[in-house]
Amino acid sequence: MRARWHPSDPQDRTAAGDSMRQVIADLSASRIREVANAGLGRSDVLAFWFGESDEVTPMSVRDAAVTSIEAGETFYAHNLGLPALREALAGYLSSLHRPVGADRIAVTSSGVSALMLAQQALVDAGDEVVVVVPVWPNLTAQPAILGARVRRVSLRAGAGAWRLDMDELLAAVTPATRVLVLNAPNNPTGWTLTRAEQQVILDHCRRTGTWIVSDEVYERLYYPDAVPLPGQVVCAPSFLDLADPEDRLVVVHSFSKSFLMTGWRLGNLVAPAPLIEQLGKLIEFNTSCTPVFVQRAGLAALADAPVSVPALQARLRVCRDTLVGALQAVPRVEVATPPGAMYAFLRIEGETDSLALAKRLVTEHGLGLAPGTAFGDEAEGWLRWCFASRQPQRLLQGVERLARALAL
DSSP: OOOOOOTTOTTOHHHHHHHSOHHHHTOOOOHHHHHHHHTTTOTTOEEOOSSSOSSOOOHHHHHHHHHHHHTTOOSOOOTTOOHHHHHHHHHHHHHHSSOOOGGGEEEESSHHHHHHHHHHHHOOTTOEEEEEESOOTHHHHHHHHTTOEEEEEEOEEETTEEEOOHHHHHHHOOTTEEEEEEESSOTTTOOOOOHHHHHHHHHHHHHHTOEEEEEOTTTTSBOOSSOOOTTOOOOOOOGGGTOOTTSSEEEEEESTTTTTOGGGOOEEEEOOHHHHHHHHHHHHHHTSOOOHHHHHHHHHHHHHHHHHHHHHHHHHHHHHHHHHHHHHTSTTEEEOOOSBSSEEEEEETTOOOHHHHHHHHHHHHOEEOEEGGGGOGGGTTEEEEEOOOSOHHHHHHHHHHHHHHHHO
């Protein structure tokens, strides 16, 4: 009979190992939450640690969910999502990229779930998965949880900006590579792939037979050098601009960032239609379906997108420029202007332990930032600052606290 591990006996490694997979036991707790816990309950802390705006979801989106609940839409839905939402997503994505049919779209209970579903569908234990890092830790942990061998290819930092060594990436992706995982615009660095780079990567993965899983949840949080004209649609380069419907490509999106819906847990993915058919089974075994009232909220968000998204883009551009300009004036701080996402990624001369520094900033100076080490060893010594704030002045207050801390 298998030994059962009791949580009150943490020293009994044999029993614990017998009842839990080691890869799960070895997962690191969130270092961002470790810093946030250090400031728990303090109203004086300026918190910029989590990857979300401090704006609430628009009222029209909230009203759509309330109307759905009041109408009694509290039952199961189709595994792949409401047909109306899949069609609306197809129209929305087709307006940004090459045509995307609803049969290539699955609605998921968050972008996180979409990413995990993609890995579950594609990766067997022992498969090789290449991930471009630093990156949000879920993207390296998910294939590892499934028993894959994760190979990391790091972006290179110079003058605060991060760039991809294409030769290094292409050398790492071989016919033995089952999946290549990319996140661009990138969390935490703001790095963004160019369309030319995407074409090179797509052509190479076609030759090696490698699947691409592209996390593009920040595609609408993109800031080209020229300020957009009124009515101009702004979107980061996407593999959907280049790929054919049958390419080995999964693109993941989320309603969290550009629709201000982090707490709703609503995402979607685009993949070849035959894979989508199979994903319905995986969704059944993971979450069964996405709540109907959440999907109704998503429909309202898409309807508002032509107005709401450009307005958010404009606000975040102001926030980005306000924060980065102020940080660049602080001695010892190295930071570049990110072309995408919602983060300034900075490092401070002489500081090498980002977790200790982040804890010190929150406990002694009331400034909450995310430690770079939360995104992998490649980002040690850096700090991530989320600039998605309703009030740019709040960002300047944070910079003042950082400057005072560094002057001591």
